[in-house]
Amino acid sequence: MDHITPDSPEPTLTVGQRIQRIRERRGMSREVLAGMVGKSASWLKAVEKGRLLPPRLPMLLLLAEALQIRDLIELTGEQSVPVRMFSGPGHPALDSVRDAINNMPLLPIGTVQPLTTLRARLDAAWRTRHSSPDHRTALGALLPDLIRDVQLAVAMYSGADRRRAAGMLAETYGLAQMFIAYQPAQDLLWRVADRALLAAQESEDPMAIAGAVWFLAQAHRDSGDFTAARAINEQGLAVVRPHMDSAGADLRAMWGALEFELAYTAARLGESGEAWHHWEEAERVAERLPADYYQPWTSFSRVIMKPHAVTVAVELHASGESVRQADAAVSAPIPSRPRRGRHLIEVARAHQLARDPSAVLGTLQLAQQTAPETIKYNGFARRMTLELVEGPPALRPQARELADRIELLV
Template structure:
């Protein structure tokens, strides 16, 4: 959304898009079964535009996305929080909505028609694209609506469409778990992963179920539950092997990607043999895939496996090995999120070798590519604090400026 529309209310955005399309209030109101007087009140903020089904109908009539009306409402939180600079309150509310506890409670305020699945697929793709391009604010502004609408679809759609609805609900839960883990909200990420896995199991799709297994493994690892993460990886890998089809690139990618956090969890538990075994299996699957790909937003392929070899080496304390491996990894073609996460591992390695200037240079390069990820990611925030605690870091004005941009000082 362009700057001049960022501060418009949802009703004012409806008016802007309507006028831009040369449409009268009478015509637009008629297209959605409303009166011209009602639409006038909406556009002039004299009536609330707060029902997603109505927003959806307006968006369809105007040929725009729901988010073009809702807007990117995420506002950075000011202050020196050591956790994150984005407010995740609306995501928390969507994940812990009491109406999700029972269909009986949800039915009291149910919309007349379930959300169309084709539009939810588009919304999911937009959220995942925002995540992979490290546009955290955009993702967090859109995620609450996606969580609520996919949950509603999974409750309300007819049997013929129910599996697709559960698939979308599962992947919405996964997207929430992914971003919340990055922001250090590990308990809420666990809730999102559990919710996503429950929906995934109803799809009877091994790729979707495997994708949510991966989210649960990440959530366990981020909570420090390494034994549980290792056990989950082992059981999930066995489950996927029973369904493995080497002609299905999505399933191959899911299986390979699932092994990567398992390898890191094993390395953090000082289990070198298991970490090496998982990485070797993942490497074989990447070779079978043939090239870097992004099936089901996995960014899986040979490069991602090499990235995780660096992560595992750092977890095992093999800093020289990590620094030897890193120069041979080209991340230019990967999604920004993956490339910048690799940069953070390099920063950690440089810090471990007291190469403070190299660490700062890598951080600044990563910030240029993905400022929101660097400013909000729990790992980057911890690294900047560690670097500022070093003698060279305390003298660096450049590092101090970065810390200010991250609201750490």
């Protein structure tokens, strides 16, 4: 008899039994796992007990990501299919970014740059990130040197200058997290998220701390740990609260961004009232910002609130409300190409909930034209495209063309 490791498939187990076994090994309740894939606990129980047919490939992919498994063979017992095929490829610059992050200057040598120069470079990197259709490629060229130079500044400056450099390092790690997201590098993503918070705490700057919390809360939520996401988020608000009476636009925007993150987490948990409450709190903050204000780290602004409403409705799996919000926000003038691309993917998800595959395809095509590297690395977009490839015959040729453009079937 072949030796069976804890994570290897067993031919005698059904798909449902494998799902249940892995779920229980991860310590997840049916309610949590079902909520993460947009289904009810009773549906999941029926799948696990064999009262429903095994889920189709798009749902299997959602379950695989939620259960943090690397290959669909662990769920199906059949042909090996790496989950990363559907969650996005690794960017060619990923190794260079990883090397820069890992090579901390424990014995710093070299010429440290003035903080004003580093600040200008970091601001330019954010502008590049928002203006470029291929933003990961653009950031991949900038990040390695920027990370090394800001790390060196923290190591070589002292006093107030060191604290300022630490704040910039936290921000640089946040920018790096945006590059790393949706790539097969979860270890690296957690490293930069944790280091960002440590650097922000050293800076003693509430803006840097709030930003690092915003990034870390997303990392927790995307890993399925909603309790940790909510806890760190609330701690971030507590840090910022004493400074709000004298806060400028940037810090107020960070407060609003953290309020929305609570809305997002609540929506993922299916807590409709809590989700819309925090969205409304965030909207109140946005309304008090200048009309043309746009926070580069979080995209928080007046213009982002309608797209945020689409996200809340989609995560709550409210199909009618999702389409209503999407129709109201599809042309939102978001001044960031990757954020605009992500918004269009959320609109496509709304149309998917409404079972309108033609609208899903058209919106994904627009997202690909707007920000090719956003859709290429977005797991939701890749799964929707795969479903369209196997969907209505009339849409399959265009869906296959889109799949080729995002390198889904390579």
